[in-house]
Amino acid sequence: MAAHWRGRASSLVVTLGVLHCWGWVSCHVERTSEKSPMSHERVKRGWVWNQFFVVEEYTGTEPLYVGKIHSDSDEGDGSIKYTISGEGAGTIFIIDEVTGDIHATERLDREEKAFYTLRAQARDRLTDAPLEPESEFVIKVQDINDSEPKFLEGPYIGSVAELSPIGTSVMKVMASDADDPTYGSSARIVYSVLDGEKFFTVDRQTGVIRTAVADLDRETQDRYELVVKATDMAGQMGGLSGSTTVTIVITDVNDNPPRFPQKMYQFTVSEGAAVGTSVGRVIATDADMGENTDMSYLIKDEEGGELFKVSTDGDTQEAVITIKKPLDFEKKRTHNVVVEAINKHADPRFVDLGSFRDQTIVRVSVSDTDEPPIFFPPTGAIMEVQEDAKQGALVGIVTAKDPDMDNVPVRYSIDRSTDQEQIFNIDAVTGAITLGKILDRETAGWHNITVTAVEADNQSMASQTAVSIRILDVNDNPPELATPYETKICEDAKPGQLIHTISVVDRDEPQSGHRFYFTLAPEASNNRHFALWDVKDNTAGIRTQRSGFNRQEQNVYLLPIRVVDSGPPALSSTGTFTIRVCGCDTVGNIQSCNATAFVMSAALSPGALIALLVCMLILIAYICFLVLLILTLKRHRKGQRMSEDEEDMRDNVIKYNDEGGGEQDTQAYDMSALRSLYDFPEVKNSESGTDLRSLPQWIQNRVTGDGGAADFSLFKGYIRKKVEQADADLSVPPYDSFQTYAFEGSSSPALSLSSIRTLSTTSEQDFSYLSDWGPRFRQLAGYYAQGQPEEEGS
Template structure:
């Protein structure tokens, strides 16, 4: 029985950790193996103070203090003479002890993540003497964890990459979360990972958060970026557990799984026969959906070619077709060759025979260029005896048109190279003769330029031969070797070293136009062959000379070019029309400024509002007197706002009229009819009757006549106090209107 009781107490202590057992001398032996032997109880020597480790759940939400446990000493007989005292972590603030009973309570809600265990010291004292009844003893209060923290990832978004075409199960990245709950107690911090978004392309290991590929053959060229949402849930993924999520942005990195391909397997290129060696005549392009080095390509001509070559532009990945040898339209006009393209860097996993190559056919058409004449020799060196008479034969030069048309050529001497006019040349056959006698002592060399001009319907193409020679003053001429060059290179001229310290300047094209450019400046660099190499630069000025309709060279001096030669007839007509229109606009503008500005009939709307008169009756007599005359309407500026009209009688001051006591209105009627007939028969009267004045008051007026005419005809003074004869009511009305206004009384 005692063994069973001991086991029961231990189980209660484990199952209910927040309850501390009150230990007494009677049950100490049961807990520490005391048993009967030979009919007597074996006693174990131990101090009287007994304790155990206490457990307390975090985040207590009750209203009262949370009970922790009970301390009890075998010195406590229950008579109240023992006092329990608590010191250590949180004693007196977080933890309180009942001095009499030894019960411990927590005063605040505790968080295990802030502090997981508290160490305290218990004392038992005599209440009367305050003497220690037991030695001080430490004990622990351990905070048990509850699941009050959700898993958290370090970042809200992660970035990862995996090569495209990877096998299923290839690891992409490992994304883990942390849980602040106790890792050693329960499942509060046991995490399980799952994928919420990103299937079926990716999967995640539920235990360690490793993301792997789940779909074979993922192609970057089809889809490059994926957004994968990973969830971490505690409580081993059970219902009620807390969770956290994060996003993983996965990019498929490129591998060389796509070959270059020509969108068009046939290209046509046009090349001008005058293209320099090494010059580009066209570009072709293959497409590769890969990126970076996997998209780098190299082009080559299958079997090579004598005239053409192809190189790769590393920036644009285009194939540039260049010239290896000079083109000649008269010799061959069409070429065709095959171009191969392939990747520079290949991936052995995707190479299958010729899968990563493509081919295209290139056809080159050579276009003709009107080339300048070509001399049969270059240069001509002719020896002439001195003292040769004028008109003597010197030599013959010959040039031909290299074009298929083989146009005739005319010859001339550039007089800038023969300022003394010592030589002459036949313009047809190229025969050079002397114009003056030659003297070796004056000059041993004469370098002249012969110009061969191609005669055509469109103009004259000129080819020049200019001979240079150089002199070094350091040493005698013998033994020196000079090198000639044009820097920078010029597309119109070239230089040919004659290997005898002289050089020739040759044209590289024909069809020079003075209107395009009348003068060219060629920097010629001359270098010696000694060490250190010395060089000098001289500028050669080449003028484009004018020729007449027969091809004869005219002056090469700068001149003002005719205006009409540079414009077409249509352009001249357009300019003339513009001038005429401009003149018309100027004249019209001047006429408008000189025109007098008409006075407006009506200045503003305010001038009309009070001038509209209704003519729907026979005439309103005094009520119509507010209308303006037509002259005022025509010229509103002369109207005087404060001036009364002279053609009407001023309006009566009183708004009310007394009914005439005379019943017979025959005289009034006759007066009105007479005036109407008079106005109707008057040819000078206006077309309306509102200007007629009807000022007859009748013969029965109690106030007598108010007419100024009648007043003038009557002798003596008149009594204007006619208001006294009227009734009292009318008098009141009159006083209301004029009694308080001096102006109206007047």
């Protein structure tokens, strides 16, 4: 419709006219002159056509007439051709080119497309020129009630708590109708309940479902199936309808108390069952569901609560009755336990709290079992015996009896793992414990043994108890001085001076405590140097009786002291107290207690002390001289060994790539290195030959032999020896495999000194080239021929 009016507005802009068209009445456009805004000249009329509507779902056999377009310039002679274009033009809608009549050739469905936008044009039939401006128009599909309401979101599932009041909202359903809601009542929907209206209602306009009763009981019926219908045409006759199924689940509330299926349960348990053993299980049922069935159990009677305990199994909601304390068949054979069940989540809106629980009686029968003997008292016994008790003396008696009704006799024994020395014995029938050996409290003040009691006719029925035996003390050990006392005093000690305090130890342990008495031994009764003072607190003090002591006369005093305990009987012992006389400084600090050392130090004068110090310095200097001498000798010998080692090292110089240019090649090797290494004087050359006088005498003798011609046999033998060693050692590479011969040069007649080509140790080699080496070789030969100069008189 909006597009239709937009098209007409456009036509008005083009034609500058006013269009009035309603219903099926013909319309035309009046145009005014465009020459002047004030002109009222009437001009030729333009387009005239009918309002276009077409009814949907037309079922006729002929094309359906839609409307007509006409131009006032049409004189009916067929000179004007009418055409349409746009949506459905030529297919759904056709036009008579001569008359301008428009027909619909197809059955239209408004629910698929509500309107079509087209454009109309009048043209000259001969020239095909447009006679009027093209104008847009709309063909609207008129609705009929051909679509029933549909529940697009169904099926529906809702829920409501049981016992909800009337009118409680459950859920909302909604249907939709494809018909035009702006035209007639085709899309006006009302709701109703077809099935289940006794329990639920639905609002006709909104589709809200509500409860119709207040006594919905989940335990009676936990769900309802409703059929809700939606009807269009506001429910009038001829309207279309659709329906859907609505499932309403009734949710649970805790409106049922727990109930025990039985008023009494009976279980049997052995009296020997351990604490924590399960006696049995009971359960209270509840018609509710979920957490509303969670139970708590408790024991109501006092006796049952003392012997038994009840707990809830979280998975099964059962009451588990267990033993809390040991049961005794001989004391009581049957126990009646009152167990109460309570809902954890009771809802006071529906059930009175006082009745929201239930009770049952659990009868527990205790069965008799053969039990081991029981000691009286049940815990460990403590016995006492004097340490001077005779062998066989009675220590104490243990008692045990069979707790069963048969009261079988009991036999006793001592577990020897707790009395390996067999100090105690026990009478198997009476349980009397006697001494098997003499006791000594000072060795062991307590003895812990284990006594076993068994039934006479069933050795497997046994029990044990711990017996602690305390050994009572008797005065059988004399007191003694705590340590071998020794002290020191100065020579200038004053009379009455306290020089030491002594104490006593006694291995005995009298119940009334120790009391010791101190006196000097009879042999020291005439002592005039020291006095003993009994302090009366089990200690005594030693005091001097005179002034001045001379360690030259006597430097040690031995004071015998007698100690007596309080008994009974009174025992005593004598100990010696040693007193040393020492020299002290002016403030009383002890300097020396040795009389001989004192005399020597006193006899030495200052001059004697200086002389003694000088002697000590001389002795230290002499020791230093000896040390330097030894180090010098060692260094000298080490130098000799280094020469030998260096000689061996020269056979293994790791270089074999620099032969040089022969004897005349002075740049091939730095001779200064050899000169500095072996400290040989440089050999000077002259025109007549070599000056051997510049070499050491022992080298001259080696080179010339007896002062005549040069003798190189020594070098030949040495070189041959080295070659043989290199050839014979197969475990390592040859010694000279990488040697450097820096003096050979390119024109040396000796070719190469390497032993690599000389594999045989039997072949003779020509060493005559040695005589031509000149001064350099002689200087180097001095190194090979050095040997031990000391033996040659060098």
